[in-house]
Amino acid sequence: MSLMPPPLAILAELTHRCPLRCPYCSNPVALIRSGEELSTGEWVDLLRQAAALGVLQVHLSGGEPTARKDLEEIVAVARELGIYTNLITSAVLLDRARVEALAAVGLDHVQISFQDSEAAAADRIGGHAGGHEKKRAVAAWVRAASLPLTVNLVVHRQNLDHLGAMIEMAAAMDARRIEVAHVQYYGWGLANRAALMPTREQVAAADVVVAEARARLEGRAVIDYVVPDYYARRPKPCMGGWGRQFLTVTPAGKVLPCHAADSIPGLVFDSIRERPLADIWEHSEAFRRFRGTDWMAEPCRSCDRREIDWGGCRCQAFALAGDAAATDPACGLSPRHAEIAALAEQDSRAGEAEFLYRSFATVEAARARRAGPPSDRERREAAATPGPG
Ligand code: SF4
Numbered sequence: 001m002s003l004m005p006p007p008l009a010i011l012a013e014l015t016h017r018c019p020l021r022c023p024y025c026s027n028p029v030a031l032i033r034s035g036e037e038l039s040t041g042e043w044v045d046l047l048r049q050a051a052a053l054g055v056l057q058v059h060l061s062g063g064e065p066t067a068r069k070d071l072e073e074i075v076a077v078a079r080e081l082g083i084y085t086n087l088i089t090s091a092v093l094l095d096r097a098r099v100e101a102l103a104a105v106g107l108d109h110v111q112i113s114f115q116d117s118e119a120a121a122a123d124r125i126g127g128h129a130g131g132h133e134k135k136r137a138v139a140a141w142v143r144a145a146s147l148p149l150t151v152n153l154v155v156h157r158q159n160l161d162h163l164g165a166m167i168e169m170a171a172a173m174d175a176r177r178i179e180v181a182h183v184q185y186y187g188w189g190l191a192n193r194a195a196l197m198p199t200r201e202q203v204a205a206a207d208v209v210v211a212e213a214r215a216r217l218e219g220r221a222v223i224d225y226v227v228p229d230y231y232a233r234r235p236k237p238c239m240g241g242w243g244r245q246f247l248t249v250t251p252a253g254k255v256l257p258c259h260a261a262d263s264i265p266g267l268v269f270d271s272i273r274e275r276p277l278a279d280i281w282e283h284s285e286a287f288r289r290f291r292g293t294d295w296m297a298e299p300c301r302s303c304d305r306r307e308i309d310w311g312g313c314r315c316q317a318f319a320l321a322g323d324a325a326a327t328d329p330a331c332g333l334s335p336r337h338a339e340i341a342a343l344a345e346q347d348s349r350a351g352e353a354e355f356l357y358r359s360f361a362t363v364e365a366a367r368a369r370r371a372g373p374p375s376d377r378e379r380r381e382a383a384a385t386p387g388p389g
């Protein structure tokens with residue numbers, strides 16, 4: 001008999017293949033190649049185990065999940081098992097027939113990301129020519145198929161001044177939910193921090209834009225918005241607490257407490273190829289390491305918010321403090337908080353810093369460069385790259 005409540009949702013990273021090259025991608029810098037991906041049968045088996053465990057939702061993500069030809073089959077099985085399916089997509093590989101096919105097999109919800117309100121800027125940020133107009137077309141096909149649509153707007157210094165227009169664009173597409181998400185600075189986002197960090201003035205202006213849009217769109221669309229970590233006074237309850245509600249399955253079947261957990265050295269993650277999902281959820285060492293509050297040191301240990309934000313984000317604590325068990329430096333009570341405020345200030349003034357685009361080729365180049373003396377950028381890249389194993 002299990003003592004742990006089951007996970008609410010699984011983030012299924014079906015593949016790391018993706019036609020876009022966003023410089024803030026949440027995938028690890030070390031991408032998984034197609035030959036290592038779980039087969040259709042393995043994903044189906046995972047879904048059956050998830051349903052038996054009591055999982056209610058699966059978020060089908062990537063990379064770009066529509067790069068998998070078996071997506072319809074995976075959605076159909078989830079539907080048959082009574083699991084709610086949310087497709088998180090860049091949309092550029094979809095055509096109208098496939099949107100209708102996914103609706104027909106029971107897909108529940110679609111979430112499309114947009115990089116900007118203007119095509120040229122959006123295509124530059126996503127590193128994919130023609131992507132923006134294709135996304136707009138797919139959003140219309142999604143609504144025509146009566147699928148609910150969420151528009152995901154990842155914001156940073158290079159598009160934050162267009163936030164008002166981006167929200168209007170999403171509302172005009174009949175999105176019922178608009179997620180305004182600041183870039184998270186681990187993985188590719190950390191490698192590109194100097195190119196992406198917004199200024200304090202931009203963040204303050206964005207707060208006003210969101211408040212006004214919420215009032216204007218009340219009853220038509222809900223806007224989700226969280227203050228960016230580097231400018232926050234208290235951290236977000238990342239993943240609702242480590243190993244409490246969510247788990248991520250990588251394209252190769254590794255089961256993680258969050259999508260970036262592989263960036264923390266010293267944790268051993270189990271594979272769905274070797275251990276049953278229920279056993280991993282309940283007993284895996286990596287899940288137990290930061291579950292609950294026993295692992296906390298001061299100031300979290302005696303803080304009255306410890307079961308509200310669960311100490312913030314473990315991946316960010318490692319990325320910034322070098323210790324995944326430290327208080328998230330986004331918290332004003334962390335001894336490192338002043339350092340991240342200074343980092344934000346410095347990076348936000350970096351001007352026209354170029355992007356390090358996400359791609360398999362970039363990963364190979366980074367590996368090759370590590371043989372020589374590292375530049376500042378390479379050091380940052382290496383810090384964001386999980387070591388072997
Ligand atoms: Fe949260 Fe820890 Fe900061 Fe308290 S000290 S607010 S528990 S991160």
Ligand code: FES
Pocket residue numbers: 238239242258259260261312313314315316
């Ligand atoms: Fe890993 Fe926050 S992203 S704990």
